[in-house]
Amino acid sequence: MRGVTTHKRRRALARLATLLTLLAGSSGWVLADDSLEELEQAALAAAVDRVAPSVVRIDTVGGRERVGETAVGPGPTTGLIVSEDGFIVSSAFGFAQQPASILVTLPDGARARARLIAADRSRQLVLLKVDGAKRLPVSAPAPLADVRVGAWAIAVGRTYEAARPNVSIGIVSALGRIWGKAVQTDAKISPVNYGGPLVDVAGRVIGILVPMSPSESGEAAGVDWYDSGIGFAVPLEHVLSVLPRLRAGETLEPGVLGVNLVEGSMFSQPAELAAVRPNSPAYKAGLQAGDRIVEIDGTSIERQTQFKRQLLPRYAGDKVRLTIARGEERFDREIELIAKLEPYAHPFLGVLPRRDPAAGDAVAAGVRVRYVFAESAAAKAGIKAGDVLVGLAGKDVTDLASVRLLLQQVEIGQQVEVAVRRGEETLELKVEPVAVSDAVPDDLPPAREPRPAFVGERPATGKFALELPEHANKASVFVPGNYDPAVAYGLLVWLPASAEDAAAEAQFERWQAQAEALDLIVLVPRPGQPAGWAQSDLEFIGHAMERLVADYRIDRARIAVGGAGTGGSVAFVVASAQRPLVRGVIALEAPPAGRMPENEPIHPLAIYSANSKGATNARAIEAGAERLRAARFPVTRRELAKPEGLSDDEHAHLERWLDSLDRF
Amino acid sequence: MMDYPLFVPRARCLSRARCRVGVVVACAVALVATSGGAIRVAAADWHATIAGAQQKSVKIHGAGGFRGLEAYQSGILISAEGHVLTLWSYVLDTEDVSVTLDDGRKFTAKLLGADPKLEIALLKIDAADLSHFELTEAAAASIGQRVLALSNVFGIATGEEAVSVQHGHVAAATSLAAHRGVFESTYRGPVYILDAMTNNPGSAGGALVALDGRLIGLLGKELRDSAHNVWLNYAMPVSAIEETVRQMLAGRFKPSTADEPATAVANSWSLEALGVVLVPDLVPRTPPFIDTLRRGSPAEQAGLLPDDLVLYINNRLVPSAQALRAELSQIDQGDELRLTVMRHSELIEVTLRVGAAPSQGGQP
Structure with a gap:
């Protein structure tokens, strides 16, 4: 370690560097690069020296190997002392694996056990406490008002060596990132310095380094950007403002309005x-x-x-x-604001709409009923197939979109008025919606009248390959040969378990055979790498879906993602990533993977989960289904006769589920 | 062959608070050399530094080109007559290795020597009057120091094109040996960790230089840090390889066998020898809690108790039951064994010695 004199000399140099820079800036002097280079170097070193005593190494013992999709290394992590009596702030990433024991190496080299006191789940921080500590070194925060984009930013960790900090040097890239929660830097931020401070050239702490993502939340969100030149730090000024609450053991959650x-x-x-x-x-x-x-x-x-x-x-x-x-x-x-909403269940009348394209004249206002679910609210109220829904909760129903919008205002268990036209008369009925059902009709009438063959320009039909610029992935698409631009088609994304999955190809052919009867377009994306599905493939799948939605007439209520085995598990990940698009997940012999999808009023999601008796992962599949049910998703569970694939009856059942995704 | 004078890392020498007398003398020699203007390029002109260092960097092509393995890497000239220092890798594992200089001249290279353990190799091309790095004038780097990395990363430079230059800082100075089981590397020596993405396909064997142009180290290969699940960017300091290179230049180098088993200890400690039974190891990272102790065993005599959580063995963290077993297998029963355990919230250290009564200490 450096001697005291060196330390003082360096600090003096830092002041000198700042002074010289100011002088150079104000009067247009040109300093010899030689001295500026060295002074700058000395200033950066002094900044690290200044913060180093308050940067501690944290070791954890025991815990999980993975957090969500991310493998967590067992290596040490970093923390910053924020009080003389032993409170330490770190990144939640280092603790997401729920370690059995936490050990902190204090500045004097002594090791001490630390307890997890509280967490900030909005900013992915944790507060630790080392008992019995006294007069620990605490670093000063950099006032946020002083932090300028372009200024030096030094990321400090203490992971490679306990005795010396490790550093990465960059600049402040932006302020107010992640909806105002973080400062961005181009210093290399990774598990090697998460939890450590980002400091300015004076050694003042700008913030605590954490993985973060503008589009995702959770402890491991943003880790895939490690060392990319895009890193985030939660301003220490903010951390100190909530420190009293954290010290009191209060875990801070993001506020929800609903x-x-x-x-x-x-x-x-x-x-x-x-x-x-x-x-x-x-x-x-x-x-x-x-x-x-x-x-x-x-x-x-x-x-x-x-x-x-x-x-x-x-x-x-x-x-x-x-x-x-x-x-x-x-x-x-x-x-x-509150921390957590009650799980939302979609109110359900028990009706399947017909899907006849609207006739040229506006006579067809309203929604014609294709099918009424047995024992449903609609059945109890006397609604019948062939009726036309023209009013709901006192408002006019013009089309399906208006029904869905009106249903969002309706509450389960509260009576609503429904107006239906049957022949010449209009009936006023009372319906009491229940939570959306997982039932699958035994027999379904056709969704629409047959139409004369379409004549005119239309996009590609039959089976063809889909490639997108900037993606290595390949995909196959099947569009029914009688594609009619007036008809709304369902979209099924079928995911193979791997790049070479013969069973998935066979299943693709099976879907092709039914595509015309179901008004269905089938997309089979393939992994970009032979090793199998990776995070990077998600973007391709999303883009491929968006492409088809743009090129064809797709019924937004009937977009499903499915697969068998790994493909089925990946389907859950795709559904979470493409939440606004996906309305159904089919998982054959596959437990859910990834993050639990959010159940949103405007984005209903139904799940079809089937596995053969005695499947090795049957318990995981059942547990997953239970979790999804607890989040109030409609989960249709089926037991299959054989693990190799669906029998004709089983396939027909799945087809009817897919054909009734547009239920309400 | 060349005669090498005393190797003096100047910067390191000056920054040390306490220099031994012998080193002080060496420093003085170095300073004289510096003031003579031979060593130090003005720090100011790092454009000149880059141009100079690029001339001393070469592109190497050899075996590979299948199963995603690249058939190229980087190297540095270390003599005027065409000695090229690079990393030992499969790329050199062919009769047909070529070296391309920054003026576009392409040479067939002869392998003079390779040390698979240090993972370095020395090539020779038939040329003269080449601009080159002087290993004797190499610099040590401090943490946070600005550095330049020159290599043919991703094989971008072809023909007379100069190698790519990256700018970064020394993030840490550590040793791969200090992190057992973390890095899959046969090189176990000291390394500089860098905060720039220097270690990618093709960059192995490139130069890490100070802003004044002096060589700091040789860029390593692609290496994963399993402790943090990230890719590592590192360079081997010249001081770690300089002696071997000198022997290679003198034709005296005899490579050690690369495939020595990883320090198999004949009479190592084990849980059985300690007399400890841990709680069942069911999950991947079961914390090593002691379940039971054999009566009269060394562990019991040392004062360990059931429910103690073993944290450190000889000051090395054992984050799981599996890690504890692996660590014990590395320690000879003749050596001292220090265990740090957590009992309730207290850290307790015990020492077990063969032939001596086990002693129990308080908190560290």
């Missing part, structure tokens, strides 16, 4: 509510679908991104004052 915004570009759309979750804080405050949020705590909101930037940094328990515009009316509501 609304869905209307779909479309969040960069241009207003913060208009598409749905309000029953029993959520927004619901209790009287917010409704169609309301527009125009102000939060006095900050005016014009676009959804502004709304998110204001809302997402907040914690559960925080109060927000919203100004809401409803028609001409404007009013304020003070709302306390």
